[in-house]
Structure formats: structure tokens, C-alpha cells
Amino acid sequence: MDLITNFMNLVAPPTALITLFLFVPPFYFFKLFLSFLASLFPEDITHKVVLITGASSGIGEQLAYQYAKKGAALALVARREASLREVADRAQDLGSPNVLVIRADVGKPDDCRRFVEETVSHFGRLDHLVNNAGISNICYFEEASDITNFTQVMDINFWGSVYPTYYALPHLKRTGGKILVNASAAGWSPMPRMSFYNASNAALINFYETLRIELGREVGVTIATPGWIESEMTKGKHLSKHGRMEVDQELRDAQISLFPVVHTEECAKAMMDAACRGDRTVTVPAWFRVLYLWRVFAPEVFDWCYRMLYVTRPGAHHGESPSKKLVDMTGAKEFLYPSSIKSPEIKNEFDKSPSHVMSVNKSIIVEQDVNFWGSVYPTHFAIPHHKKTGGRIVGITSIAGYNFIPRMSFYSASKGALLNFYETIRVELGREVGVTIVVPGVIESEMSKGKVFSREGRMKVDQDLRDVVLSTVPVERTEDCAKAIVKGACRGAGYVIEPPWFISLYFFRVFLPEIVGWSMRLLYMTLPGAPTATSALTKKLLDLSASKDLLYPSSIVSPEIKAG
Incomplete structure (x- = not known):
């Protein structure tokens, strides 16, 4: 597994650059042609x-x-x-x-x-x-x-x-x-x-x-x-x-x-x-x-x-x-x-329903409360102390903030918000407090064990659905990821993407979003009326290749997680 990750780190970035160099110009001409047709009709x-x-x-x-x-x-x-x-x-x-x-x-x-x-x-x-x-x-x-x-x-x-x-x-x-x-x-x-x-x-x-x-x-x-x-x-x-x-x-x-x-x-x-x-x-x-x-x-x-x-x-x-x-x-x-x-006058009709008076089912928004506000609140209270020591904030986001995977819309939204938030406060804080933004890919954790919020808003462990989402993507060991994060923070890095080969996916998303979206839909989405998510092509690829033992650490094979 470590060998596979090292191989991807070495091969994926140059392969992505060559592919983009060859594919982007003709694809953009094709997009221009389609845009012209759409403007006619x-x-x-x-x-x-x-x-x-x-x-x-x-x-x-x-x-x-x-x-x-x-x-x-x-x-x-x-x-x-x-x-x-x-x-x-x-x-x-x-x-x-x-x-x-x-x-x-x-x-x-x-x-x-x-x-x-x-x-x-x-x-x-x-x-x-x-x-x-x-x-x-x-x-x-x-x-x-x-x-x-x-x-x-x-x-x-x-x-x-x-x-x-x-x-x-x-x-x-x-x-x-x-x-x-x-x-x-x-x-x-x-x-x-x-x-x-x-x-x-x-x-x-x-x-x-x-x-x-x-x-x-x-x-x-x-x-x-x-x-x-x-x-x-x-x-x-x-x-x-x-x-x-x-x-x-x-x-x-x-x-x-x-x-x-x-x-x-x-x-x-x-x-x-x-x-x-x-x-x-x-x-x-x-x-x-x-x-x-x-x-x-x-x-x-x-x-x-x-x-x-x-x-x-x-x-x-x-x-x-x-x-x-x-x-x-x-x-x-x-x-x-x-x-x-130029005039400060605005429509100032009395509002009997102020926006901050909410009627919200908290089970729906708990993922954003934890992923976004769960980082914002500690950051707010820690900044005065960081300023005294010239400290550093290490914000853990996710590659889902850059790349969009079906069934993870709220997770992707929360991580995108967190990425932008830390990029903004880095500009505001300047050299007073360092900010390292960590963008992990697929890492050995309870999430890669299959721990997710279900569509009913309840926490559960579903390893079949985990296999659909991870498919044949190699899962990096937590120890390797943590070591890279600490090393990056100590050298004052602005970003830490781990494993590094995931930067290739980011550039594909920037320059070929249509291709990435089409690929994600082909791989992850099931046909209308399909009995379960396990009908997705990603799950079939994983089962046919029998590569789970090679790509997944043994620690995430078991569905057991820490209780409490």
C-alpha cells in the first residue's frame, strides 16, 4: 500500500500535466462550439x-x-x-x-x-x-x-x-x-x-x-x-x-x-x-x-x-x-x-421575522456544525494567544473541498467553506499568526471505516457504502498523514496536500470540470431504481479487482469504532 502511494506521488502529477497539455486546447475549442450552438437555441x-x-x-x-x-x-x-x-x-x-x-x-x-x-x-x-x-x-x-x-x-x-x-x-x-x-x-x-x-x-x-x-x-x-x-x-x-x-x-x-x-x-x-x-x-x-x-x-x-x-x-x-x-x-x-x-438609502421595510430567529432541525445541519463551526470557534478564541507567541493555526480540511463526490454534498460544502475561511484569515493575520491549511485525501480513519451520517441523519457504520465511495483509491496510513502535517506546519507551509498526488485531481477539476463531473457520475451514480448504492460501478470495480486487501489498511477492514 505504501508502495502504491509512493508510485502515485511520483507518476500522477507529471501524467496529469501532460494529459492537460494535450487535451485542454482541443476540448476548449469543442466547448466553444457547443456554447455557440447553445446561444443560437x-x-x-x-x-x-x-x-x-x-x-x-x-x-x-x-x-x-x-x-x-x-x-x-x-x-x-x-x-x-x-x-x-x-x-x-x-x-x-x-x-x-x-x-x-x-x-x-x-x-x-x-x-x-x-x-x-x-x-x-x-x-x-x-x-x-x-x-x-x-x-x-x-x-x-x-x-x-x-x-x-x-x-x-x-x-x-x-x-x-x-x-x-x-x-x-x-x-x-x-x-x-x-x-x-x-x-x-x-x-x-x-x-x-x-x-x-x-x-x-x-x-x-x-x-x-x-x-x-x-x-x-x-x-x-x-x-x-x-x-x-x-x-x-x-x-x-x-x-x-x-x-x-x-x-x-x-x-x-x-x-x-x-x-x-x-x-x-x-x-x-x-x-x-x-x-x-x-x-x-x-x-x-x-x-x-x-x-x-x-x-x-x-x-x-x-x-x-x-x-x-x-x-x-x-x-x-x-x-x-x-x-x-x-x-x-x-x-x-x-x-x-x-x-x-452613492446614496446610503435602502429599502428598510420593518421585518417581523428577523433572519437569526431560526426553526431548524439540528440533525440536518450537524455535519456543518462540526466540520465548519467546530473549527471556527476554537480558532476565534485561540487567536489572541497565538498572537502573543507568534503561533500557528493548522486547519484540517479535505480534498472534498476541491473535488466533488456524489453522496457527499454537505461534507464537500462544509470543507469548501473551511478552506475559504482559513484562506481569508491567513490574509487578515499576515505574519502575526501562521496558517497551514491541510488538504488530506483518503486517510485511514473512522470515516474510511465507513462511519457516516445516513440519509435519516443518524450516525452509522456502512462498509458497503464506504467501498462505493473509496473504490480503488489507495488509503494512506494515518501515521504517514500526521507526520506530513506536522512537518509541513513546522516549516511554515501554506498548504499540505496528503498524499501529494491528489494535487493532480485538483488541476483536472479546475481545467476539465465537465470531464471530472461526467467521470464521477459514471463511476459513482447508480441507475434510477437501482436497489442499493452498491450497484455503482465503483463498488463493482473494487470487487472485481479484489484489490481491497492491497489498497486498504487492515485497521479499516473491521467496522468496529470507538464508542462513546
Whole structure:
């Protein structure tokens, strides 16, 4: 087994690079051709039913108008009912044949079930689900006065999309519908002062990438990752360090700086067009994709630029950050920011249902509580002590934060959130506290013994399902992984990927996501109506090759785990 891992470490990276070099250019030409065909024959959404969350302002409001212009019937959801009705009236003027207004809080599962059921009851069908609701926070992680105030960022941004998706999927499958999810470029960009917002969007991206593999062609999934867009957020609306919603345009200027802010109408049109074409992703403005490539190939440079521009010395006012000084000195705000966001006025309708009052079944979200918040809380309380000693944080994430495996959507989302969170606080902390992000692959542990949360939300050990997920991937010994982690942390490494050959999978996911998704679906997904998950090709490969004894340590062959 050790010999196999060493062989993979030696052979997989160069093989991956050669394969990518030969395969990427022709594949991208083929993608360009398919994109051209899709643009010629987009989906006709006349009289189709579109449900939009967060539709009372910003991108959600403009999405309603764009769909209305195409003749779609709309179900608009938000907490601000009076604002929703104004949007509904204008949408009907623009061409929507029927608009349903539903006041609801996407952070509440019962509300999400209700507005999906009301939509289907009213229209008889559902064709597009647009998950758009979201809130942001702007404060350094260590400045947060009470860390629990920020759970609402994840509740709204992540669960506020997951819940509607769960209840809408049966209806979308009947119509061959589509899901359009509004994430953010913050999902892969570690912008300082936005650690929770960044993490929630990383979780969102990972969840829907995994869901796309699971659904295949039954339901389309388009993930939008907009940059700075004209909205209440770019007006300065955010959660402060005290966990209260406020509007601070000076802090907004420090955060956006010299980035041009795109008009909401332009962003909404691009998002709707992408969904109608069946695109996997859409980034607005398109030039933000260049920043993503910098993030992939030169993360250290990316972090250094962010820290130089955005991070002030301890105790300094945000107005002293270079990003704020640059926008003031150049006067660029006049031509980079739309006139609509220069005023701090926002739609401020009284909300009788605050987002932090939740009605949540904790058994559903326990995996994220442990995997994400279970690392965030200790980090928050440890940072003051780390600063005194010049210490180091070692954050254990997972390769599932980069690569998406069917049946592991929540796990992948939690690990993606954790990756982005630690990348953000590394920028904020600079040299005061080191941060080593560990990305383990398949490691000898209780998880590789088969310990999982079942679909009923109960912990169990299922080694047949474990074999489906691990298949013929060699399992590294815990001792070897732990040794590599300690060695990496002591030398001040930014990342430790163990075993190292898993970096090859990351580059395949970056440059050939369609191929990776297709391969994962072929290997891991069973046919509709198959009796069990063990019908998956991965399980059959493992059984036919009889390689379990060679690839799995003897310690994970037994289903026994530590009780208590």
C-alpha cells in the first residue's frame, strides 16, 4: 500500500500535466462550439414558471424583470412584502402574465417548503428555481464581538438556497427544469473582512457542483459567481462586527476600492441567459475569471496583494487602508460606481421575522456544525494567544473541498467553506499568526471505516457504502498523514496536500470540470431504481479487482469504532 502511494506521488502529477497539455486546447475549442450552438437555441421560457428568492431588491429584483420580459410567470419570495409587491407590479408591466408574491424567510425550512408548495399549487408546475437571497458581513474575524452572531450568514446564504432546492427538486424533475444559484466570486477569493461571507459562498459552490453530478441531465444547474454588483451590499449594507445590520459607505469604499461596480440589470441578464443556455457557470463581469486563474496558479501573490491593499495595522480605522485612500485620491468613485449606490438609502421595510430567529432541525445541519463551526470557534478564541507567541493555526480540511463526490454534498460544502475561511484569515493575520491549511485525501480513519451520517441523519457504520465511495483509491496510513502535517506546519507551509498526488485531481477539476463531473457520475451514480448504492460501478470495480486487501489498511477492514 505504501508502495502504491509512493508510485502515485511520483507518476500522477507529471501524467496529469501532460494529459492537460494535450487535451485542454482541443476540448476548449469543442466547448466553444457547443456554447455557440447553445446561444443560437436558448430555452424558450414564455409562460414557464420561475421562483426567485431574495426578489425584493438588487439582483433578485432585476432577475424578476429579465424573466418578465421573456414572458415567464413568476413567484417572488422575500421578507419585505411591500417591496415585493412593487417589484411584482413592474414585472407584470414588463410582460409577465402572472406574478405570485410570497412573504417568507429562506432561513426557515418550513417557510421554504411553504413557498415551493404555494408556487406549484398556484401555477401547477415549476420550471426554474432561482436561489438569490443573501447577506454579507464586513469585519475582521478577530474583531467579531460574538461569533455566534454570524451563524445567520451561513443560515441565509447557504441553507437559504439548500432548503428551497430540496423541496423544489421533485417538481423540477417533472419539468426537466433548472436551478440558477447566485453564489459569488467571494467563494474562491479570500477578500479580507468577509470571512463568513466568503465561506458561505464557497459552501454554496461546492454543494451545487456536487448536486449537478448527482442530478445529471434531469435538472440543469447554473452557478453564478458575480463580482461587485450594484445592490444593497454595494450601497454598504452588511453585518457589523457586533452582528447588527448597518449601512457604512466609508467601509464599503474601503472594501470595493477601485473595482468597477457592474449595473444590476447587466448582471441579471447575463445570469438568466446563462441559465437558458444551460451553462454550468457564469461570472459577471467576465474579466473576474482572470482573478480566478491568479488564485489557482499564484495564491501567495493573490494573498499578498489583498493584504497590502485591504489590511490595516491593529486598531487602525478602515479609512486608513490603502484601498480606501486609493479610491479617495483618484476620485474614481464617480465613474466606477453607479449613481444608485452613492446614496446610503435602502429599502428598510420593518421585518417581523428577523433572519437569526431560526426553526431548524439540528440533525440536518450537524455535519456543518462540526466540520465548519467546530473549527471556527476554537480558532476565534485561540487567536489572541497565538498572537502573543507568534503561533500557528493548522486547519484540517479535505480534498472534498476541491473535488466533488456524489453522496457527499454537505461534507464537500462544509470543507469548501473551511478552506475559504482559513484562506481569508491567513490574509487578515499576515505574519502575526501562521496558517497551514491541510488538504488530506483518503486517510485511514473512522470515516474510511465507513462511519457516516445516513440519509435519516443518524450516525452509522456502512462498509458497503464506504467501498462505493473509496473504490480503488489507495488509503494512506494515518501515521504517514500526521507526520506530513506536522512537518509541513513546522516549516511554515501554506498548504499540505496528503498524499501529494491528489494535487493532480485538483488541476483536472479546475481545467476539465465537465470531464471530472461526467467521470464521477459514471463511476459513482447508480441507475434510477437501482436497489442499493452498491450497484455503482465503483463498488463493482473494487470487487472485481479484489484489490481491497492491497489498497486498504487492515485497521479499516473491521467496522468496529470507538464508542462513546
